[in-house]
Amino acid sequence: MFARLFxxxxxxxxxxxxxxxxxxxxxxxxxxxxxxLLATAVYLSAxxxxxxxxxxFLDRVTQNGLFTGFTAMLLAMPLFLPLTxxxxxxxxxxGEAGLGTLRYLLIAPVGRARLLVVKYLAxxxxxxxxxxxxxxxxxxxxxxxxxxxxxxxxxxxxxQIPEALGRMAIVALYTTVSMMGMLALGLFIxxxxxxxxxxxxxxxxxxxxxxxxxxxxxxxxxHEWLFTHYWLDFADILRQPIExxxxxxxxxxxxxxxxxxxxxxxGRLASKDILS
Amino acid sequence: MKISKRxxxxxxxxxxxxxxxxxxxxxxxxxDLPDLTPKQVMLLMDGEIQGFSGTIVKTSDLGxxxxxxxxxxxxxxxxxxxxKLPEGFEDFVPTLIEQNIVTQAVELISGTHxxxxxxxxxxxxxxxxxxxxxxxxxxxxxxxxxxxxxxxTAITGSIDxxxxxxxxxxxxxxxxxxxxxxxxxxxxxxxxxxAVADYLMDRIGQSTTVSVGKDHRIAGRTAYxxxxxxxxxxxxxxxxxxxxxxxxxxxxxxxxxxxxxAEPAFQVGFESISFAVxxxxxxxxxPPTGTTxxxxxxxxxxxxxxxxxxxxxxxxxxxxLLAYKAELEAKYADQAKPEVIGEGWESVIHLSAIPTxxxxxxxxxxxxxxxxxxxxxxxxxxxxxxNVLITDSGEVYAGAVTIAFLxxxxxx
Numbered sequence: 099m100f101a102r103l104f105x106x107x108x109x110x111x112x113x114x115x116x117x118x119x120x121x122x123x124x125x126x127x128x129x130x131x132x133x134x135l136l137a138t139a140v141y142l143s144a145x146x147x148x149x150x151x152x153x154x155f156l157d158r159v160t161q162n163g164l165f166t167g168f169t170a171m172l173l174a175m176p177l178f179l180p181l182t183x184x185x186x187x188x189x190x191x192x193g194e195a196g197l198g199t200l201r202y203l204l205i206a207p208v209g210r211a212r213l214l215v216v217k218y219l220a221x222x223x224x225x226x227x228x229x230x231x232x233x234x235x236x237x238x239x240x241x242x243x244x245x246x247x248x249x250x251x252x253x254x255x256x257x258q259i260p261e262a263l264g265r266m267a268i269v270a271l272y273t274t275v276s277m278m279g280m281l282a283l284g285l286f287i288x289x290x291x292x293x294x295x296x297x298x299x300x301x302x303x304x305x306x307x308x309x310x311x312x313x314x315x316x317x318x319x320x321h322e323w324l325f326t327h328y329w330l331d332f333a334d335i336l337r338q339p340i341e342x343x344x345x346x347x348x349x350x351x352x353x354x355x356x357x358x359x360x361x362x363x364x365g366r367l368a369s370k371d372i373l374s
Numbered sequence: 375m376k377i378s379k380r381x382x383x384x385x386x387x388x389x390x391x392x393x394x395x396x397x398x399x400x401x402x403x404x405x406d407l408p409d410l411t412p413k414q415v416m417l418l419m420d421g422e423i424q425g426f427s428g429t430i431v432k433t434s435d436l437g438x439x440x441x442x443x444x445x446x447x448x449x450x451x452x453x454x455x456x457x458k459l460p461e462g463f464e465d466f467v468p469t470l471i472e473q474n475i476v477t478q479a480v481e482l483i484s485g486t487h488x489x490x491x492x493x494x495x496x497x498x499x500x501x502x503x504x505x506x507x508x509x510x511x512x513x514x515x516x517x518x519x520x521x522x523x524x525x526x527t528a529i530t531g532s533i534d535x536x537x538x539x540x541x542x543x544x545x546x547x548x549x550x551x552x553x554x555x556x557x558x559x560x561x562x563x564x565x566x567x568x569a570v571a572d573y574l575m576d577r578i579g580q581s582t583t584v585s586v587g588k589d590h591r592i593a594g595r596t597a598y599x600x601x602x603x604x605x606x607x608x609x610x611x612x613x614x615x616x617x618x619x620x621x622x623x624x625x626x627x628x629x630x631x632x633x634x635x636a637e638p639a640f641q642v643g644f645e646s647i648s649f650a651v652x653x654x655x656x657x658x659x660x661p662p663t664g665t666t667x668x669x670x671x672x673x674x675x676x677x678x679x680x681x682x683x684x685x686x687x688x689x690x691x692x693x694x695l696l697a698y699k700a701e702l703e704a705k706y707a708d709q710a711k712p713e714v715i716g717e718g719w720e721s722v723i724h725l726s727a728i729p730t731x732x733x734x735x736x737x738x739x740x741x742x743x744x745x746x747x748x749x750x751x752x753x754x755x756x757x758x759x760x761n762v763l764i765t766d767s768g769e770v771y772a773g774a775v776t777i778a779f780l781x782x783x784x785x786x
Contacts, residue, residue, distance in 0.1 A: 154506035154507060154524070155506070157526070161663075161664050172506070250523075250662035250663075250664070252506075252507060252508035252523040253501060253508055253510050253521070253523070254510055254519075254521040254523065254528070254659060254661065254662055254665070255662075256660075256662050330505065330506065331505075333505065333506045333507075334503070337501070337503065337508060339656075341490070341503065343429060343645075343646070354391060357387045357390075357391075358384070358387050358388065358391070361383040361384035361386070361387045362384045364380065364383055364384070365378070365380050365381035365382075365383065365384045368378075368380035369378040369380040369381065
């Protein structure tokens, strides 16, 4: 069963294609620029940032460079990170169809389900690389411009640098998990069209709409079903003792989205005539 | 049109999710514990617990605007609010938000909060999990701490165990003596918990109907449900429902239902709980570098008065002490004293005048006008579980009773 759904050689070639594209590198560079710009701006501004001013954690950056990654993640979460994810996931099937290469892919002995699984996993790898790039770039630029030391958590407890690096990795993983549902949605939308830009826009709009709905108190019953609902709860990783409740809920929610839109994408791709 | 079997997985997933969301809550109710009477459930609640940790979720539906001021507002928003307020009230906003404990309390009462609690014989720690920030309250044997991560501030004070212990012991002995005296009067054997439960049930039974509801599962534990319904026609409270852990007797969830709405007006309960004793290190706190630490002090006036007392303490005669007491009383005499009218569920708190610190013009301010409704004889601040009536003559009546009953009491 697993062999029918996954192929290592196909996965490798997919990743090779993805990471030889200049677009991929440009997006990763742009992701890395978020913490760099943030830290530089804070470094160059003469004003002391008072606690509670500006976005959360911003005042911490000057005290401890390791916070740059967290603050940058917070800023990138609503729009920029979903934007890069929508480009990658919207392109999966629609991109091949748009270039006219989808039919050649399917002529090769590759099942349509297997193609979907491999395409999806490749987008997930991009999400993982992207979030780690953001955190690592944040840690490096923070260490260059600001003092680095033990990190103060939200509960007032202090952890040493190795544990802080561990928490940063967990935050990056949390964010990757947060993207799973959106990537699956992108994969599905990508099977609906042969125009990649259309699919990309569709995913991005969906993430925007979901975030707006999440802010309307009148729709409180809907909130825990929205794929963006737990996006900012990565702050729970910065509590002592670590709070994993939101991570667990997020994993279940995201897997639900993957199941639904994965199955829909299969239904669509497997039942349609591939003409391009 | 024939639907391709390729869509079968999609249909299957949809069916599984639907089934799951329906079946899970049903499973939560599929619990059957040995039947207990309300009295037995109350006896169960008498159990002793060495320590626990858990996550509490608190929601309230009071029809009030959500006041997540301290956690949601930033400087810009406060400035904007200042500009919008009428002249003379500019100072009102920042103080209201930054310092006022009342606003903090209101913010905690309204809306939804997630709170983690740790407790043992060593101390207690309460963490209010705000978005992107956290407030911690820590109490151990020597000191207490309040830490706000958003503002990076901490408030601390020491707990002088020696004084407290002596006082507590004395208070306990006093209370025990009084209780024994009272028990002798009503011929109650207080060493027998069953007799005490009987007595309590009897007393409660006069004003309240107590029953045991459905056994259920909550926070991963099996629980009894104790339901208290007021026997009072003017009460706003429909019922108070308490979930009692079947093993430890700890209250796991409390819901307050109003006669005005089907959803609970107020609910606080554990989402998860563990009865493992938390490690003692949870209750120690050292403020991180960069924190503004403030030492908690009693309000200045009182402090000054205590200081005077202490200075004079050694050679103060009884006469002087009485004179000083009279002086203090005179000082606070112009403050209206609250009195309670009626008893039980229908008790109403009456203030003969609005406290002098509150300027009357404030009540005409738009912000407050929005919260008040005009009724015959005054203005009403109304929530599903409590009403406050301010009469035209400036008297205040408040209680968990209907507006009509407040008006009736005011007219007496």
